[in-house]
Amino acid sequence: ETLSGGVAEADPFTGKLLELYEQIYCTEGAGEFAKSADRFGVLRSDYMLHNNNELKQVELNTIASSFAGLASQVAQMHGHLVERYIGEEKDIREWLEVNKRAVMGGDASDDSSKDGVPVSPALTCIPAGMSVVHDRYVSRYCSSSDGSLSPVILFVVQEGETNTVDQRMLEIALWEKHKIPVVRMSLTAGYTKLATDAKTGALSILLDDGSSREVSLVYFRAGYAPTDYPGENGEEWKTREKIELSRATKCPSMGYHLAGAKKVQQALARPGKLERFFSEDEQSLVPGLRSTFAGLYSLGADACEGDKAAVKDAISGQEGNYVLKPQREGGGYNYYGEGLCAKLKENVSGDMELSKELAEFILMERLFPPQQRACLLRAGKVEGFGDSISELGCFGTVVSSESGEIVHNEYAGFLLRTKFSNVDEGGVASGFATLSSPYLCR
Amino acid sequence: ETLSGGVAEADPFTGKLLELYEQIYCTEGAGEFAKSADRFGVLRSDYMLHNNNELKQVELNTIASSFAGLASQVAQMHGHLVERYIGEEKDIREWLEVNKRAVMGGDASDDSSKDGVPVSPALTCIPAGMSVVHDRYVSRYCSSSDGSLSPVILFVVQEGETNTVDQRMLEIALWEKHKIPVVRMSLTAGYTKLATDAKTGALSILLDDGSSREVSLVYFRAGYAPTDYPGENGEEWKTREKIELSRATKCPSMGYHLAGAKKVQQALARPGKLERFFSEDEQSLVPGLRSTFAGLYSLGADACEGDKAAVKDAISGQEGNYVLKPQREGGGYNYYGEGLCAKLKENVSGDMELSKELAEFILMERLFPPQQRACLLRAGKVEGFGDSISELGCFGTVVSSESGEIVHNEYAGFLLRTKFSNVDEGGVASGFATLSSPYLCR
Known part of the structure; x- marks a missing residue:
């Protein structure tokens, strides 16, 4: 569910994988x-x-x-x-x-x-x-x-x-x-x-x-x-x-x-999401694990106020503190600095409306x-x-x-x-x- | 003793080593x-x-x-x-x-x-x-x-x-x-x-x-x-x-x-020589060990009748069954076939007299x-x-x-x-x- 919609549409490769996955694993009798x-x-x-x-x-x-x-x-x-x-x-x-x-x-x-x-x-x-x-x-x-x-x-x-x-x-x-x-x-x-x-x-x-x-x-x-x-x-x-x-x-x-x-990495970082993978006895492990997550922000339809605030920050002079990452594996396709700022600005309109093209990306806190x-x-x-x-x-x-x-x-x-x-x-x-x-x- | 005389004279490198060896190990007080x-x-x-x-x-x-x-x-x-x-x-x-x-x-x-x-x-x-x-x-x-x-x-x-x-x-x-x-x-x-x-x-x-x-x-x-x-x-x-x-x-x-x-390899192959390195209990091991030796013939002053017979054989059409080997380590200096025959003939005179130049070599049975x-x-x-x-x-x-x-x-x-x-x-x-x-x- 996390991937269907925005990501699958914007990134055909992930879309194809998801389609096969649903056919094989989510279809009764198949x-x-x-x-x-x-x-x-x-x-x-x-x-x-x-x-x-x-x-x-x-x-x-x-x-x-x-x-x-x-x-x-x-x-x-x-x-x-x-x-x-x-x-x-x-x-x-x-x-x-x-x-x-x-x-x-x-x-x-x-x-x-x-x-x-x-x-x-x-x-x-x-x-x-x-x-x-x-x-x-x-x-x-x-x-x-x-x-x-x-x-x-x-x-x-x-x-x-x-x-x-x-x-x-x-x-x-x-x-x-x-x-x-x-x-x-x-x-x-x-x-x-x-x-x-x-x-x-x-x-x-x-x-x-x-x-x-x-x-x-x-x-x-x-x-x-x-x-x-x-x-x-x-x-x-x-x-x-x-x-x-x-x-x-x-x-x-x-x-x-x-x-x-x-996108899954970003979704897992949402409050309350990590908890479901741990038993009651293990809940005390969650904060330590979550502390290893950097700031992760959705640019898809599910973007919340916090995500939009990060986008606003990134296009208001703080682009150096972020990385824009596509779904694709293999590295080399990230946006940094001015390129990141330009890419975001192209795809943000009105009152922080994010275009569909951004759905295949996540915005991440840049590590130093x-x-x-x-x-x-x-x-x-x-x-x-x-x-x-x-x-x-x-x-x-x-x-x-x-x-x-x-x-x-x-x-x-x-x-x-x-x-x-x-x-x-x-x-x-x-x-x-x-x-x-x-x-x-x- | 095996090396002094013929070999040391004909091969200056072995001669130098032997000289140092004698100075250091065979001299009282040194x-x-x-x-x-x-x-x-x-x-x-x-x-x-x-x-x-x-x-x-x-x-x-x-x-x-x-x-x-x-x-x-x-x-x-x-x-x-x-x-x-x-x-x-x-x-x-x-x-x-x-x-x-x-x-x-x-x-x-x-x-x-x-x-x-x-x-x-x-x-x-x-x-x-x-x-x-x-x-x-x-x-x-x-x-x-x-x-x-x-x-x-x-x-x-x-x-x-x-x-x-x-x-x-x-x-x-x-x-x-x-x-x-x-x-x-x-x-x-x-x-x-x-x-x-x-x-x-x-x-x-x-x-x-x-x-x-x-x-x-x-x-x-x-x-x-x-x-x-x-x-x-x-x-x-x-x-x-x-x-x-x-x-x-x-x-x-x-x-x-x-x-x-x-030269030492050849000398060790002489009858009775190997025995001195084994105790009485171990003498039964000697024949097995000696059976791994190929034919080895001296071309020095100590050449016996058997050695000379091998030389005669080698210069009488059987050169293919022998190798002529110098003392020097590292390979690549051996004589085979016609080269061996010529080298031997140059250095054999009269009734199988071997010249001093041959002393640095041994003649060995060729292996097939x-x-x-x-x-x-x-x-x-x-x-x-x-x-x-x-x-x-x-x-x-x-x-x-x-x-x-x-x-x-x-x-x-x-x-x-x-x-x-x-x-x-x-x-x-x-x-x-x-x-x-x-x-x-x-």
């Missing part, structure tokens, strides 16, 4: 296999420091969150370098001390003996979550006596994907630790090579040697952007639908995918992370030294049964992305930001 | 600290298959044996690929079966369920051996109460070394598993940055920040070739001598270094390993398909006390190098051979 499947999320909640040492959520990613594997390796390297050289290199100690003060100010303890780079368990925890889903599928659907090969996990990837190493790390861990085979395929190739059995709902994949294997889990590392659906006749959308209709677990299911929309010294590398060479800002991503895995019972819910590692403060654009794959590691202090 | 140090070998014994399934020793490397780290990773990769795909890819099964038959012929079992790529423990075992040496040094010489930083292990490397990743793997494992810091330096830089305390024999290294650290173990990944000693005034030789005279353990000590000479199918890669791309031959290297670590007591003696992993059979030259770093992995069958 989507029997999809409804019966487990739900599985590999989620990444992104945070920035704000007002020095406060963590504020930037967004929640529910599809194709990347860099879990590479970031684990980077943290291992940084942990090694700090631990190995902090004793004998005065420069490193000073460098870390300056950054500690920049974040913690007077709260920083002089005792740094417990400070350090944490270990990210992502390459253990994410495959472990996948194996929970796979094992549940096997015990539910696969008879061990019929001699057929075990099902595979399907990684849906982009054609010409360049971030393959990060994905291969998960694939290799799945085999080495859980003996679960992985097959990679694009949505385009899946159009001819994937089939969902009409009787059982089993999803099967045609391999290169002509044999076919059942799929227990479909892990999407593609499918989050319109460019992942290039087919003139909607081939990729048909593949997506075919997958969704199967009994295989989808990571994410369309519902989980839609839950990552900025403390600047820290950094030396950034590109392709093994020093790119430069300067002030930087960072964004922390925290992975988690969650599995729920068809009845909605949570059967697995675990923290699953982190990544940190760092860029020079004078660079507006973000993104590691696009070359603006680098993978880095947190250094925890007290 | 080399007090060197003599008192533990001896440590990271050895690699190289083998080829011969007459199908017989393992014959090619040589024993006692200095700078490389690729322990990279080969472990390659074996892990090959193990993964075979285990993951052998079930579903018929081509892989056929490929391995053809090679199994090429080596084992009729001895090959039809049951391949126990076949596979072994795991190389080199990155655990070699650092573990180093830590034994380091810990013995610390408990012998370092008081824990004086507050000074722990000693470091010095890796002596070539200027402009390109095989650094392999070395860094050992360095990182030493820190991660044993918290032992490593410092890298060339013999050239060591001339000004290393000092041996005249009173205590402690070897110390000057770090970049001006501080100095004691060295427990010097691990040579350079120093085995004349090109590692370029200084016009013998700077590198002086560094080597300074290191040798210290109380730090050397890997290898000059004695261990010299023990890797081909079975040819196996291979697909070789270079820089991630397929270089070609074809028949190949392989050489197996087995690492071992050995620590002995100043009195000669063996306190540590362990197998420490393997590497396999593979090249196309039609390529005469060898060497991974030189680009002719590739790192590969054994596939054990029964």
Whole structure:
């Protein structure tokens, strides 16, 4: 409901997803296999420091969150370098001390003996979550006596994907630790090579040697952007639908995918909304959780007085304190400063009437992370030294049964992305930001 | 004694080493600290298959044996690929079966369920051996109460070394598993940055920040070739001598270094020689060990009738069954076929009189390993398909006390190098051979 109406109209991609979701999950008698499947999320909640040492959520990613594997390796390297050289290199100690003060100010303890780079368990925890889903599928659907090969996990990837190493790390861990085979395929190739059995709902994949294997889990590392659906006749959308209709677990299911929309993030921040996801015993956790939310304002039909006040503030000289964000995943489409001010002014009329075009956006309080010294590398060479800002991503895995019972819910590692403060654009794959590691202090 | 005379005269590099060795270790009252140090070998014994399934020793490397780290990773990769795909890819099964038959012929079992790529423990075992040496040094010489930083292990490397990743793997494992810091330096830089305390024999290294650290173990990944000693005034030789005279353990000590000479290998193969290294209880092991030796013939003053008969054979049309090998480490200087025949003929006169120039060589039975199918890669791309031959290297670590007591003696992993059979030259770093992995069958 949050997404129907304004967002779906203004953003055709989200609209298409929502339409399929409603057809499959909200229509009596339809989507029997999809409804019966487990739900599985590999989620990444992104945070920035704000007002020095406060963590504020930037967004929640529910599809194709990347860099879990590479970031684990980077943290291992940084942990090694700090631990190995902090004793004998005065420069490193000073460098870390300056950054500690920049974040913690007077709260920083002089005792740094417990400070350090944490270990990210992502390459253990994410495959472990996948194996929970796979094992549940096997015990539910696969008879061990019929001699057929075990099902595979399907990684849906982009054609010409360049971030393959990060994905291969998960694939290799799945085999080495859980003996679960992985097959990679694009949505385009899946159009001819994937089939969902009409009787059982089993999803099967045609391999290169002509044999076919059942799929227990479909892990999407593609499918989050319109460019992942290039087919003139909607081939990729048909593949997506075919997958969704199967009994295989989808990571994410369309519902989980839609839950990552900025609009949902904004709606969850409304007073009273978070409470319904916690039991009576857990209500005391809500204020702490809500304190990690930045100011989030609707620009849709449901915009309240508070939302409009924020818009007014933003077009009255305070544009620097806001970000205008579209629903679309993948970054790089945000409005800041003058651009934000102009975009809002174009779409506000009369007594703070907001045009329909704004419905696909949310307005968010801009975060001001403390600047820290950094030396950034590109392709093994020093790119430069300067002030930087960072964004922390925290992975988690969650599995729920068809009845909605949570059967697995675990923290699953982190990544940190760092860029020079004078660079507006973000993104590691696009070359603006680098993978880095947190250094925890007290 | 084996090396003095012929070899030392004909090969100035070995001569120089031997001269220093005798000065330091064989002179009463000299080399007090060197003599008192533990001896440590990271050895690699190289083998080829011969007459199908017989393992014959090619040589024993006692200095700078490389690729322990990279080969472990390659074996892990090959193990993964075979285990993951052998079930579903018929081509892989056929490929391995053809090679199994090429080596084992009729001895090959039809049951391949126990076949596979072994795991190389080199990155655990070699650092573990180093830590034994380091810990013995610390408990012998370092008081824990004086507050000074722990000693470091010095890796002596070539200027402009390109095989650094392999070395860094050992360095990182030493820190991660044993918290032992490593410092890298060339013999050239060591001339000004290393000092041996005249009173205590402690070897110390000057770090970049001006501080100095004691060295427990010097691990040579350079120093085995004349090109590692370029200084016009013998700077590198002086560094080597300074290191040798210290109380730090050397890997290898000059004695261990010299023990890797081909001449020693040949002398050990003489009847009755191997026996003296085994106790009475162990004498039954000798024939099995000797059966791994190929035919080895002296061309020095000690050449016996059997040696001369081999030379005669080689210059009478059987040159294809021999290799002529110089003492020098590093490969690429061997004579085969017509070149071997010509070299021998030039230096044989009258009734099989051998000229002094031949003393630096040994004549060895040529090995004929079975040819196996291979697909070789270079820089991630397929270089070609074809028949190949392989050489197996087995690492071992050995620590002995100043009195000669063996306190540590362990197998420490393997590497396999593979090249196309039609390529005469060898060497991974030189680009002719590739790192590969054994596939054990029964």
